[in-house]
Amino acid sequence: MPLQMKLAAITLDCPDPPALAAFYQEATGLELHPKSDAGFAGLNGEHGLLLGFQRADDYRAPSWPDQIVPQQLHICFAVEEDLAVAEARLLELGAGKPDHQPHGDKARVLTDPVGHPFCIVRR
Template sequence: MSGATGDDADPATSTGPIGRPHHLVVDSADPARAAAFWSALLGRPVTWSEQDFVVVAPDDTSSGLAFQRAPDHRRPTWPDPAVPQQLHLDVMVDDLDAAGAAVLALGATRLPDHGGTDGRSDVYADPDGHPFCLIRRPGWAPPVGRAGTVGGHG
C-alpha cells in the first residue's frame, strides 16, 4: 500500500496525520485523587495506575485522560491570572443543575461565571483546581446519560 495512508508515505508531503492523540496529561498534586474525580464525572474507569501516573479511559486499550504527579503543582486561581488555568475541559451534560450538584458532591468547587454563556454552561474546578465547564447538551447531540447523573451513572 502506498500514498498518504501507506507505510511508505513521505511525512514532508503527506496530507494525512503524523500521529493521533493518546492521552491528555494533566499535572496533579495527587494523581489518584484527580483520576477518581474524573472517573466518577465521566463514567470511565481508571485503566492504569502507578504511584505518579494514573489513566482514566473507556478501557485499557483506549486513550483518555492521564494525571501525572507534579510535586510543585500550583493550583490555578482562575479567573484571576496570577496562576493561569493551564487547561480546561468542557463536559457536555443533559441537566446543568443536576450535573452541578453531582460534581460538587464529587469534590468540585463552583467558580464565578465568566459571562457570555447565556445559561449554557457553568464553571467548576476539580480537586486540583483545574477549571472545567459543564456545558448544556446542544440539540444536535445525543443524550449523555440518565437524568440527574454525571457520566451516565447514578
C-alpha cells in the same frame, strides 16, 4: 499536507494522581487504566483517548479567572442531565464553583478538587 495525527492522551499535573483520577472516574464513569499508580493514573476514554493525571511535586492550582497562576488547560464535558443537576452532583463529588460564570445558562464553569477549571454544557 498535514500529518495524520490522532489525539491519544490529555494529562493534567496534580499533587495526588489516584485521588484526582477517582474524582474524574466518578464524574465520567470512565474505567481506571490498569497501570495506574501513585505517580501516574489514567482513565480510559472513548476512541482510545486516555485522560491522565501525573504527580507534580510543586503543583500550584490555577487561579481562574485571573491568570496569576495560569489555567494551562480547560476541558469541556457535555452532559445529558440538566446543568443544575449535573452541577449539584459534581459539587457533591468535590468540584468547586467559581463566582465568575461567563456563559450564562449555556454552560457552567467548575473546578476539579485541585483547581483545574472545566465546563459542563448540555449535550
